[in-house]
Amino acid sequence: MTDDPVPIETRLSEPEYYRPPPSFVGQANVTDPTVFDEFDQFPEGFEAYAERLDWDERWDTVFDGSDPPYFRWFTGGRLNAAHNCVDRHLEEYAEKTAFVWEGEPGDCRRLAYQDLYREVNEFAAALRAVGVEEGDVVTLHLPMVPALPISMLACARLGAVHSEVFGGFSAPALADRIADADSRHLITIDGYYRRGEFLQHKRKADDAREQLDDDVDAVLVWTREDDLHPATELTERDVLVGDLLAVHRGDSVDPVPRASTDPLFLMYTSGTTGKPKGAQHGTGGYLSYVTGTTHSLFDIHPTDTYWCFADIGWITGHSYIVYGPLANAASSVLYEGAPDHPHRGRVWEIAEKYGVDIFHTSPTAIRLFMRWGESHLEPYDFDFKHLTSVGEPIQPEVWRWYYDHVGGGDSVVIDTWWQTETGGVVLSNLPALADMKPGYVGRPMPGISAAILDDDGAELEAGSGQAGYLVLDRPWPGMLQTLQGDDERYIEEYWADFSDLDSDDWRDWVYKAGDSAVEAADGYFRVLGRIDDVMNVAGHRLGSMELESVIVEVPDVAEAAVAARDHPEKGQVPDAYVVLREDAEAGAEVREAVREAVATDIGKFARPDHVTVVDSLPYTRSGKIMRRLLGEISNERPLSDTTTLEDPAVPERIREQVSGE
Numbered sequence: 001m002t003d004d005p006v007p008i009e010t011r012l013s014e015p016e017y018y019r020p021p022p023s024f025v026g027q028a029n030v031t032d033p034t035v036f037d038e039f040d041q042f043p044e045g046f047e048a049y050a051e052r053l054d055w056d057e058r059w060d061t062v063f064d065g066s067d068p069p070y071f072r073w074f075t076g077g078r079l080n081a082a083h084n085c086v087d088r089h090l091e092e093y094a095e096k097t098a099f100v101w102e103g104e105p106g107d108c109r110r111l112a113y114q115d116l117y118r119e120v121n122e123f124a125a126a127l128r129a130v131g132v133e134e135g136d137v138v139t140l141h142l143p144m145v146p147a148l149p150i151s152m153l154a155c156a157r158l159g160a161v162h163s164e165v166f167g168g169f170s171a172p173a174l175a176d177r178i179a180d181a182d183s184r185h186l187i188t189i190d191g192y193y194r195r196g197e198f199l200q201h202k203r204k205a206d207d208a209r210e211q212l213d214d215d216v217d218a219v220l221v222w223t224r225e226d227d228l229h230p231a232t233e234l235t236e237r238d239v240l241v242g243d244l245l246a247v248h249r250g251d252s253v254d255p256v257p258r259a260s261t262d263p264l265f266l267m268y269t270s271g272t273t274g275k276p277k278g279a280q281h282g283t284g285g286y287l288s289y290v291t292g293t294t295h296s297l298f299d300i301h302p303t304d305t306y307w308c309f310a311d312i313g314w315i316t317g318h319s320y321i322v323y324g325p326l327a328n329a330a331s332s333v334l335y336e337g338a339p340d341h342p343h344r345g346r347v348w349e350i351a352e353k354y355g356v357d358i359f360h361t362s363p364t365a366i367r368l369f370m371r372w373g374e375s376h377l378e379p380y381d382f383d384f385k386h387l388t389s390v391g392e393p394i395q396p397e398v399w400r401w402y403y404d405h406v407g408g409g410d411s412v413v414i415d416t417w418w419q420t421e422t423g424g425v426v427l428s429n430l431p432a433l434a435d436m437k438p439g440y441v442g443r444p445m446p447g448i449s450a451a452i453l454d455d456d457g458a459e460l461e462a463g464s465g466q467a468g469y470l471v472l473d474r475p476w477p478g479m480l481q482t483l484q485g486d487d488e489r490y491i492e493e494y495w496a497d498f499s500d501l502d503s504d505d506w507r508d509w510v511y512k513a514g515d516s517a518v519e520a521a522d523g524y525f526r527v528l529g530r531i532d533d534v535m536n537v538a539g540h541r542l543g544s545m546e547l548e549s550v551i552v553e554v555p556d557v558a559e560a561a562v563a564a565r566d567h568p569e570k571g572q573v574p575d576a577y578v579v580l581r582e583d584a585e586a587g588a589e590v591r592e593a594v595r596e597a598v599a600t601d602i603g604k605f606a607r608p609d610h611v612t613v614v615d616s617l618p619y620t621r622s623g624k625i626m627r628r629l630l631g632e633i634s635n636e637r638p639l640s641d642t643t644t645l646e647d648p649a650v651p652e653r654i655r656e657q658v659s660g661e
């Protein structure tokens with residue numbers, strides 16, 4: 001557990017409820033409240049999700065908890081994810097739009113299920129031709145272009161495990177993830193558009209390869225336009241996807257039936273140590289969970305146009321742009337670019353153009369829209385019946401703005417809490433079954449058992465007003481299987497604090513989310529944020545230690561600590577505190593070197609605005625940095641207990657240094 005005490009919650013002042021509009025309730029997919037009782041028949045309740053898929057062989061055991069915490073779902077079953085997302089829809093929905101893609105400059109492309117089928121098959125044939133086999137890990141480093149879902153599904157079709165690295169990650173971050181997963185194949189693209197500029201994306205793949213001890217066997221290069229961008233250079237290991245596809249035109253590849261427990265993909269995420277961890281998701285449990293929750297929560301019907309305005313490079317996109325929506329034969333919008341390019345109405349222009357009626361985004365985006373003001377929405381004619389939010393706590397005033405100005409006061413607004421590790425949403429109100437309450441994410445989803453524990457592991461009662469550790473105390477099919485190559489860390493990060501580690505009864509195992517939360521008397525949860533050294537920067541998850549390990553590589557820096565500062569739009573931003581080597585000079589240069597190191601080694605989205613040079617960091621007597629105190633300084637809050645520090649005067653000195661800047 002962390003050294004930091006869990007903060008005591010002060011309740012939101014006026015609890016207010018908003019009814020879902022009758023017009024929404026009348027058409028909703030799930031309107032029967034007994035769904036909760038059905039799913040509480042553990043584990044059989046979850047079969048209802050698995051039944052929504054096509055299985056090559058049906059499972060013989062719903063849940064195998066015999067080797068905790070390695071929980072296995074739908075064992076004995078076999079299925080293929082690409083078949084479930086594409087092939088099985090052809091009979092009824094061949095002509096239905098799977099994705100309509102809007103490029104930032106305004107070019108667009110519609111992919112019907114029939115088109116997606118063809119593209120996935122041809123690319124799967126191409127992958128096989130370059131040596132990709134069932135069980136191999138294929139690394140993808142792709143932005144928001146159709147090539148990304150096509151590549152994911154082509155891997156899934158072959159039974160290869162994809163590991164998509166968010167396009168904004170830099171070359172060293174990509175290299176780390178390729179090496180950690182022991183991946184022999186890399187898929188990239190020449191470039192893409194961002195704020196009007198064509199970014200030379202493939203250069204990151206070239207630089208990443210230079211850093212690998214063991215080079216990949218092949219790099220497959222998609223092109224943003226028909227032809228390779230003239231500035232893109234190819235090396236001897238690069239293969240142009242267009243050349244491969246020319247050979248495999250019209251090819252089809254039988255989907256490889258995978259055991260339900262075989263991995264489908266890896267998704268690297270940040271934790272409390274410097275090294276990112278590869279969350280491994282299985283095939284049957286994960287796909288069942290995202291398919292079921294897409295149906296019940298996003299409430300997609302055949303006639304709807306759904307837009308999850310997020311990046312496929314993070315878990316939100318995997319679960320609720322690619323796998324969940326496609327398994328439900330949804331029609332979705334994909335957008336390549338920035339929300340303000342070439343103008344601030346871009347998002348609403350796209351919503352109007354394609355008739356989007358279900359819209360999903362993050363509080364960071366909503367706060368940005370809020371800052372731009374209502375007037376930027378006015379020229380556009382859109383009509384959403386269903387709005388959702390994910391990734392960070394949504395403040396009540398932000399919720400209300402979303403409800404009033406984006407939803408027009410007559411749509412449902414759903415907050416959804418979950419994590420890379422949970423695979424799908426685990427806390428949220430089913431839209432037709434509960435009143436909305438701004439600032440509260442809602443109750444656990446069907447079949448999910450959540451609780452809030454104090455430092456000693458005792459459960460805090462609903463309505464106690466006290467915040468504690470948010471835990472999930474019963475397994476669910478969407479949960480991660482382990483961390484890539486690191487079972488020990490899997491136990492340490494999620495299970496060690498509140499489980500009986502010697503027990504082989506799954507009931508003694510409790511998953512710690514790493515967030516603090518409070519449960520109101522009505523059973524609604526309010527999530528307050530991370531209580532470990534992980535922050536959430538504009539919806540991107542970053543570990544303090546991950547940033548620190550990059551910063552200490554700057555030649556003039558001896559020690560570094562990173563704390564989160566609250567930010568009105570991004571939610572949080574990292575503040576860096578550094579101690580310099582004796583001969584180094586404090587000044588603008590070293591601060592810029594720190595910022596640049598983070599941008600180069602992790603990505604521009606992680607770059608700290610504030611870098612403060614200090615004499616010493618607040619170490620405890622046992623040698624741990626108390627980042628909590630730095631967070632208090634960054635946020636201009638009073639300092640909490642400093643008595644366990646080696647030198648209790650350090651935080652005050654740092655505060656003076658910050659205010660003297």
Ligand code: PRX
Pocket residue numbers: 269314315316389390391392393394415416417418419420421441513514515527528529530536539540541
């Ligand atoms: O702190 C919580 C926050 O995002 C973390 C998970 O980040 P990641 O694995 O990148 O997945 C993000 C998208 C699912 C959580 O530990 N978080 C996510 N959703 C919410 C949230 N915090 C408050 N409210 C939410 N709705």
